[in-house]
Amino acid sequence: MDLNKLRGVLAEKRITQVKLAKALHLSVKSMNAKLNGKTPITVEEANMIAKIADISNPTEIFFADSVA
Template structure:
């Protein structure tokens, strides 16, 4: 997983961790742990992130 690419995409569209965590239905702390590799995203979260951030090639970021 490319956490830097995911964080870069968030910055590109000015998506804060707070806003993305609300979209995912998780706490900011949980999202932060996932973005820093201390926890894993669920498949459902990956799908939601892909839609929210308009990621055209999720394989490049998530796999």
């Protein structure tokens, strides 16, 4: 998963962690942990994030190996 790319897309589309957390029915703390790689993003959450952020090719983000 390429979290840097995901955070970049979210920032570009002005989708805050608060907005994303509400849409996924998570606490902001939980959303932050997911976006920082401390807890995994589930397949269902990835699908919802892709829809919310209108990500045209989610496999580039959610199934990519990040080198960070």
